[in-house]
Amino acid sequence: MIPIDQRVIIAGAGPVGLLAALALAKQDVPVLVLEAEPMLAHDLRAGSFHPPSLELMAPYGITEEMQAIGIRVPRWQIRDRREGVIAEWDLGLLADETPYPYRLHLEQHRLTPMIHRRLLPIPHAEVRFNARVVDLDQDADGVWVVVETPHGIERFEGGWLIGADGGRSTVRKLLNVEFEGFTWPERFVVVSTTFDFAQRGYTSNAYVADPEQWAAVFHMPDAGPPGLWRMAFPVPVDESDEDTLAPDAVERRMQYLYPRPERYTVRYKSIYKVHQRVAKEFRRGRCLLGGDAAHLNNPLGAFGLNGGIHDAMNLAEKLGRVCRGEADESLLDLYVRQRRTVNIDYVQEGSIQNLKLLTERNAEARRERFEELRRTAADPGRAKQYLLQSSMIASMRRAAAIP
Numbered sequence: 001m002i003p004i005d006q007r008v009i010i011a012g013a014g015p016v017g018l019l020a021a022l023a024l025a026k027q028d029v030p031v032l033v034l035e036a037e038p039m040l041a042h043d044l045r046a047g048s049f050h051p052p053s054l055e056l057m058a059p060y061g062i063t064e065e066m067q068a069i070g071i072r073v074p075r076w077q078i079r080d081r082r083e084g085v086i087a088e089w090d091l092g093l094l095a096d097e098t099p100y101p102y103r104l105h106l107e108q109h110r111l112t113p114m115i116h117r118r119l120l121p122i123p124h125a126e127v128r129f130n131a132r133v134v135d136l137d138q139d140a141d142g143v144w145v146v147v148e149t150p151h152g153i154e155r156f157e158g159g160w161l162i163g164a165d166g167g168r169s170t171v172r173k174l175l176n177v178e179f180e181g182f183t184w185p186e187r188f189v190v191v192s193t194t195f196d197f198a199q200r201g202y203t204s205n206a207y208v209a210d211p212e213q214w215a216a217v218f219h220m221p222d223a224g225p226p227g228l229w230r231m232a233f234p235v236p237v238d239e240s241d242e243d244t245l246a247p248d249a250v251e252r253r254m255q256y257l258y259p260r261p262e263r264y265t266v267r268y269k270s271i272y273k274v275h276q277r278v279a280k281e282f283r284r285g286r287c288l289l290g291g292d293a294a295h296l297n298n299p300l301g302a303f304g305l306n307g308g309i310h311d312a313m314n315l316a317e318k319l320g321r322v323c324r325g326e327a328d329e330s331l332l333d334l335y336v337r338q339r340r341t342v343n344i345d346y347v348q349e350g351s352i353q354n355l356k357l358l359t360e361r362n363a364e365a366r367r368e369r370f371e372e373l374r375r376t377a378a379d380p381g382r383a384k385q386y387l388l389q390s391s392m393i394a395s396m397r398r399a400a401a402i403p
């Protein structure tokens with residue numbers, strides 16, 4: 001067994017930190033996860049899992065558990081608010097590429113307990129809550145983190161540190177790593193309703209273009225059938241959070257998307273700032289970044305957490321080999337090359353393109369783009385290529401091909 005002073009310390013018990021911990025612990029690498037909050041987060045964020053993420057989590061039994069309560073989404077649509085369906089994509093075209101030819105919808109806060117539960121019985125895996133990383137240091141042999149706890153400051157030693165502490169990552173800031181990119185001026189409001197959009201011809205995932213108010217629509221399992229329909233809408237720069245979240249304003253947005261005589265029953269609503277940023281470095285010596293700590297993108301395309309899962313598994317496989325002395329630490333630079341490159345080329349590029357498609361104001365450009373999408377969807381060969389990209393299979397293959 002690897003000595004405890006060579007364990008991997010992980011800042012953040014979000015899905016990325018927990019998955020990296022599980023994948024390392026299963027290779028007999030001791031891990032310590034430090035989470036600032038008193039419990040796992042319960043916020044409504046990611047909820048759409050792509051085939052490669054399901055493949056990566058399957059060996060741990062997580063995918064099977066997710067499938068039991070998640071919603072399978074074999075088809076999804078691009079729509080125009082006025083014209084209706086522009087293109088409908090059938091992931092069945094990927095049946096010979098993946099054992100999971102669908103998106104799986106499940107709330108992020110239902111995934112994290114599944115991973116945490118699998119870590120609990122492993123003797124060399126520890127998850128500490130109420131443990132906020134506030135400082136770090138490293139030399140050629142190890143890392144140290146200073147942690148704020150309710151009982152005062154504690155110091156932990158390890159061989160490596162993974163910063164999986166989210167978009168505002170303390171680890172990234174302490175390392176002084178630049179977070180390159182930009183923040184969109186408009187925010188997003190996310191609203192969950194009980195109204196069943198499937199009865200109105202919507203697939204369980206749909207993106208609705210409109211120059212004034214586009215929408216991203218997700219059917220989520222919630223506590224069980226019939227589930228909830230979650231929508232993301234844009235919020236103009238000059239609108240206050242209070243105005244956006246007022247019941248009449250939420251109702252106006254819902255009625256604009258799909259007018260109906262009754263009011264919508266709204267279960268949840270919240271506002272998010274949206275960023276497109278990639279850390280300039282994913283590795284500084286013995287410290288590595290993954291997930292939102294390393295990159296942020298808008299949620300159109302559901303690339304954020306999926307990309308983080310791909311980071312966690314890629315990094316855990318390489319770091320495991322380094323910890324066991326089977327590979328030189330330069331293998332970790334391959335993690336950086338593979339995951340940083342595809343984040344820039346696929347995740348940043350793809351999510352920005354998705355947002356532009358939904359918001360296009362020029363009528364001619366919009367018409368041309370819709371025509372192109374219709375032609376692509378009608379041709380199984382081209383539709384398959386489109387699906388390989390949008391389901392992140394292409395980005396996984398590209399990463400694996402980077403030497």
Ligand SMILES: Cc1cc2nc3c(=O)[nH]c(=O)nc-3n(C[C@H](O)[C@H](O)[C@H](O)COP(=O)(O)OP(=O)(O)OC[C@H]3O[C@@H](n4cnc5c(N)ncnc54)[C@H](O)[C@@H]3O)c2cc1C
Nearest residue numbers: 012014015016036045046047048133166291292304305306
């Ligand atoms: C509205 C919305 C919808 C989204 N939809 C999707 C989607 O459908 N599909 C998708 O793939 N992605 C989606 N995302 C993105 C996704 O939620 C994130 O990419 C994901 O949460 C990243 O996981 P993470 O583990 O890297 O970070 P987080 O989930 O942010 O976890 C970081 C953890 O670190 C802890 N922490 C922070 N600072 C410290 C510290 N100093 N010390 C110790 N612990 C610390 C935090 O408390 C937290 O628990 C969406 C995001 C939003 C906002």
